[in-house]
Amino acid sequence: MTERAYELDARVSSAVFRAIDDLNQMLPQEHWLAKSRETPILGPTAVLDSMGFVNLIAAVEESIAAELGLTVSLLGREERRGAFKTVGTLVTYISEVLTAKAAAIHID
Numbered sequence: 001m002t003e004r005a006y007e008l009d010a011r012v013s014s015a016v017f018r019a020i021d022d023l024n025q026m027l028p029q030e031h032w033l034a035k036s037r038e039t040p041i042l043g044p045t046a047v048l049d050s051m052g053f054v055n056l057i058a059a060v061e062e063s064i065a066a067e068l069g070l071t072v073s074l075l076g077r078e079e080r081r082g083a084f085k086t087v088g089t090l091v092t093y094i095s096e097v098l099t100a101k102a103a104a105i106h107i108d
Helices: 003-026 050-068 087-105
Strands: none
Touching: 003 050, 003 087, 050 087
């Protein structure tokens, strides 16, 4: 991973963790997400229901906009398989989407 990609990944992680904090404030404690890259988002061991998942994605999109000044839509596109499996796969997916978006409009 290049230094620039690592920096983007760190900034995206920070934004996702902030979104998790925001989401956790709305959830009962037994449904809180841990701020760890290994935390499952979807699947049999995930604690979020479908509404919690949608709220997380909305919070992440808002946090990305606030922290990075970039808009991103994470749903309604051809997502990479497993993109929403864990917090870590979500961070990687967002970094890939933002990198592709920057390349498409020729900015860094």
